[in-house]
Structures are given as C-alpha cells and as structure tokens.
Amino acid sequence: MSAPPKLLTIGVTGLNAHDNPGPGVAVIRSLREFYRDGLRIVGLAYESLEPGIYMGDMVDVAYQVPYPSTGSAALLERLAEINGQEQLDVIIPNFDSELFNFIKISAQMAKMGIKTCLPTHAQLAARDKINLGDFGTRYHFKVPAFYMLNSVHDIDTAAEGLNYPLVIKGKFYEAQIVNNRETAQKAFYDLSAKWGLPVIAQQYISGTEINVAGLGDGKGNAVSVVPMRKLYITDKGKAWAGITIEDNDLIALGRQFAAASQWKGGFELEIMKDANGDLYVLEVNPRFPAWVYLTVAAGQNQPAALVQLALGNEVKPFKNYQAGKMFIRYSWDEVVDIGSFQQFSAFGRMANTNNNKGQA
Amino acid sequence: MKIKSNIATSGNGFIFNPATGDSFSGNAIASEILAAMNRGETDEHIKADILDKYDVRPDQLEQDWEDWLVQLRAANLLEA
Structure with a gap:
C-alpha cells in the first residue's frame, strides 16, 4: 500500500482507555503511522472522561455522540451534524455494542459520503456469544460447550452439564471464572445487572x-x-x-x-x-x-x-x-485544563490544536 | 538431538520459541551448547568438546546431559 496524497478525515470511536480499554486510541496510532500528516482524526466519544478526547497528538477534534441505547436515528442525526462540520471520509466504530446501529445507518452514511467497512447484521x-455454539457447528470450529442463563436457577443445570469451574460471561463484555454455586450466582447477578440477559455459562478450558x-x-x-x-x-x-x-x-x-x-x-x-x-x-x-x-x-x-x-x-x-x-501496556496520566473538559462536557465538541493541546 | 529449526537463540543464552511465545534464559554453557546444536553438531561431538574444555567427569556430564535434554523437551524446543 502507498499513502494517498489527499487529507483523509476519519471518525473513530472507542476512545476510552481504562483497564478494559477501547481500541480507538490504538486504531488512531496505527492510522497516524501510515498516513502521517495526511490525516485528520475526528474522535467520537460517549463520555467526557474518555481519555482519547484529550490526546492532542492523536485526536484533532472530538465530538460527543449519543449512547447506542438511544437508537440509530439519534446517531444518524448527530453524525449528520458532525459531518456538516468535518466532511468525514470514513468512520471506524470500535465498540461491540454500537455496531448494530452503525451497520443499520451505513447506507445513509454512504449517501453523506462517509464510507465504512462493516459486517452485515446477519x-x-x-x-454473537449466544450463537457461538451454532456458529462453531456450522463452520467446524471447536467452541466450548455452554448454557444460556436466563435466571439464576439455570446455574444448577449448567453446572450439572459442564461441572465447575465455569466461566460466567456477560452478554457483551466481561467474564468471571467461578468454582462453586455461590460465586456463580454472584457472577450471574453482577453481569446480568451490567449487561442484561442472557448471561452465559461456558465450559472452562x-x-x-x-x-x-x-x-x-x-x-x-x-x-x-x-x-x-x-x-x-x-x-x-x-x-x-x-x-x-x-x-x-x-x-x-x-x-x-x-x-x-x-x-x-x-x-x-x-x-x-x-x-x-x-x-x-x-x-x-x-x-x-x-x-x-x-x-x-x-x-x-x-x-x-x-x-x-x-x-x-x-x-x-x-x-x-x-x-x-x-x-x-502502561497507563499514563494525561493532564488537561479544566477548560477542555468543560468545553467537551458543555458543548459536546472539543478541538485539540498544536499550540494548545487539550484546550478548547 | 536437534533443536527445532525455528527456535531463535542469542549469544548470551536467551532462547525464544516463536511458535509459543515462550522465552528462556540460559547461562554461558547453555549458550555454547545451543550454538553447537544449532550448527547441527552431534550429541557425542558436543559432549566430547565439553570434556576437553571443562573439568567435569564423564559420568557427571552424562547425567547433566540427560537433565538438559529433559529441560529442552519440557520446554518444547526439541524436534520430535
């Protein structure tokens, strides 16, 4: 591949970077290495404390976008506003939970000139975790045996079939290895409260x-x-x-x-x-x-x-x-002025410039 | 015995198995023996060389050699 001369504007989500970091910052770092100065990065963040927003050497400008739970119409509306300002060439979504909406509006985004490279809904x-067994059977992948847990009572059935230890997994994220019924129940309540039902009990390998x-x-x-x-x-x-x-x-x-x-x-x-x-x-x-x-x-x-x-x-x-x-990997304390935080929190937009990194 | 062809060794005794991501640190004599094994020298030749260069009894060397091979095998570094 050779880098094209035109300045590309790319929207990237997943700018969080806690102990379960989103891929956004790593994706941007990769793009910067390839496109060098021919790149403008528009960060798309859900929360004001996503650190990627304030990383001036990575993100040129960041915009707040609505949570996936608000639906695809709200996302499309917000992206249209952002596109009016930024003329996005490509968007790279990086969260599992937002992909459904991005796929749903990909045709409308294409009409706006925003290109994507996404799988289909099917x-x-x-x-998906809940379909992984069928997926393995259909395509001849080895996958661990698993049970769906729609209530805490289903744990006993799963334990009978799989034996402890079990891996209890949230619908979207997180997993806990449990060795007995009590810890399995706790994991079930933790993960169902956080990510909803079903919870998955998977064979431990x-x-x-x-x-x-x-x-x-x-x-x-x-x-x-x-x-x-x-x-x-x-x-x-x-x-x-x-x-x-x-x-x-x-x-x-x-x-x-x-x-x-x-x-x-x-x-x-x-x-x-x-x-x-x-x-x-x-x-x-x-x-x-x-x-x-x-x-x-x-x-x-x-x-x-x-x-x-x-x-x-x-x-x-x-x-x-x-x-x-x-x-x-290491963690890094990004120091920013309160003004930048205020700018993003109040207006949902914050531009990083070369001279005032992290400033509004 | 032969070391797997893809195993990377350095002059200071560091061993890396790119198939598993495992790495090991060996001492100076380990480094010397690994280099000889990588050159394809036979076990007998390597042992004879050690007896020439170091103050070690043949029976002690045999015992240490067996231990060495057990360690290499356990670390999945030897050809099958």
Whole structure:
C-alpha cells in the first residue's frame, strides 16, 4: 500500500482507555503511522472522561455522540451534524455494542459520503456469544460447550452439564471464572445487572490464551491475520502484555473464519490452546482489539488496510509478519485544563490544536 | 538431538520459541551448547568438546546431559 496524497478525515470511536480499554486510541496510532500528516482524526466519544478526547497528538477534534441505547436515528442525526462540520471520509466504530446501529445507518452514511467497512447484521449476529455454539457447528470450529442463563436457577443445570469451574460471561463484555454455586450466582447477578440477559455459562478450558487480530475483505479473504499470545493478563482477562507468535494453525483458523463468515472489517478471535494443541474459539469480537497496534509493529497495519478497503481500494493480503514483537501496556496520566473538559462536557465538541493541546 | 529449526537463540543464552511465545534464559554453557546444536553438531561431538574444555567427569556430564535434554523437551524446543 502507498499513502494517498489527499487529507483523509476519519471518525473513530472507542476512545476510552481504562483497564478494559477501547481500541480507538490504538486504531488512531496505527492510522497516524501510515498516513502521517495526511490525516485528520475526528474522535467520537460517549463520555467526557474518555481519555482519547484529550490526546492532542492523536485526536484533532472530538465530538460527543449519543449512547447506542438511544437508537440509530439519534446517531444518524448527530453524525449528520458532525459531518456538516468535518466532511468525514470514513468512520471506524470500535465498540461491540454500537455496531448494530452503525451497520443499520451505513447506507445513509454512504449517501453523506462517509464510507465504512462493516459486517452485515446477519454476520454480526452469527458470531454473537449466544450463537457461538451454532456458529462453531456450522463452520467446524471447536467452541466450548455452554448454557444460556436466563435466571439464576439455570446455574444448577449448567453446572450439572459442564461441572465447575465455569466461566460466567456477560452478554457483551466481561467474564468471571467461578468454582462453586455461590460465586456463580454472584457472577450471574453482577453481569446480568451490567449487561442484561442472557448471561452465559461456558465450559472452562485450561490452556494457553491466544488472540488473533484479523481483517476480512467481505469476499472470504483474510487480508491480515496476526496471532498474539497473552503474556500478562489482568483480572478482567485482558492482555496487558503480549507477543506475536508464529503458528500456521492459528493463521489457518483466522483465514477459515474470514472464508466461512465472509467477514468484512476488523475482527478478533479469542482462542484457548489446550494441552493437546486443540484450538477452541472462546469468542469472536466484531472489531479490532485494543492491542491492534501490535499488528502494525509486526508488519501488518490492519487499521490502515481497513481504511483502504472502506475507500474501495484493492488491498492485497499481507503475507508476512514478525514473530517475537511484544507489547507491554502502561497507563499514563494525561493532564488537561479544566477548560477542555468543560468545553467537551458543555458543548459536546472539543478541538485539540498544536499550540494548545487539550484546550478548547 | 536437534533443536527445532525455528527456535531463535542469542549469544548470551536467551532462547525464544516463536511458535509459543515462550522465552528462556540460559547461562554461558547453555549458550555454547545451543550454538553447537544449532550448527547441527552431534550429541557425542558436543559432549566430547565439553570434556576437553571443562573439568567435569564423564559420568557427571552424562547425567547433566540427560537433565538438559529433559529441560529442552519440557520446554518444547526439541524436534520430535
């Protein structure tokens, strides 16, 4: 790929960066590495305390957008306003929970000149946690056995079928490993209150945790597949350090996923490799992971390739990447003036400039 | 015994298995032996070289060699 001369304006969501960080900042970092000065980043944030808003070297201007629960009409209306100011070329949504709305309005966005690279609603639903069993059966992926929990009483049935320990998972995010009925009930109440029903009880599989970041072109091809072994895992199960590995079975799995699902856009496969070397797909995330910058460091800039796909350009599949590239995450106290916070909170817009980083 | 062809070793005894992401630190003698194994030298040749260069009894070397192979096998670094 070669960088185009025109200044591209790209909207990016997922600017939060707590201990379960959104991928937005990593996506922007990847894009900046490829497009350099030919890029204007419009951050799209839900809350005033998403740190990406105030990162002047990453985000040029940030706008508040309505929560996914307010529906697609509100999102479209807000994006039309923002587009009137910014003339967006591409939008990259980075949250699972917002994808439904973005897919729904993608045709209207296209009419406004905003391009996307997104899966269909059917593809999004097929890889959903609650459909993962069917997905595995249909496409011959190994997936752990699981039960849907629609009430706390369903835990006993799941435990009978799967035995403890179990993995109790929220509908959208978060998972807890539980060893008995009491902790399973607590996890059920925690996760159902936070993410709604159903909660999922999944068979616990011990092994090595590996994630695969990928990009599908929507025609059955995986433009990029990069596997990463987690080296340091937080209490939320997130990789705080990881390393790219060379494993043909994992590459084949990523390609098989793209071919079977005809996936369009970024994706992440969460995999457990057991002692026999069998690969279990624990989850399929319908967007880039927060560690996606590692794909850039390893030689495959997935976010930049996604933008090229969104723009309708031909993108040849990457062939090589470097195994042994590590990331080690750290947290950073971004210091901003209260005026910037006030500007974003009160007006839903905040521009970062070179001279007054983080100022209104 | 042969080290897997994709295993990366450095002169200071650091070993990296790119298939698993595992890494190990070895001492100076480990580094020397790994380098010899990477060059394709036979076990007998490597052991003879160690007996020449170091003050070690043959029976002790045999015992240590077996331990070494067990460690390499456990770390999934040897060809099957």
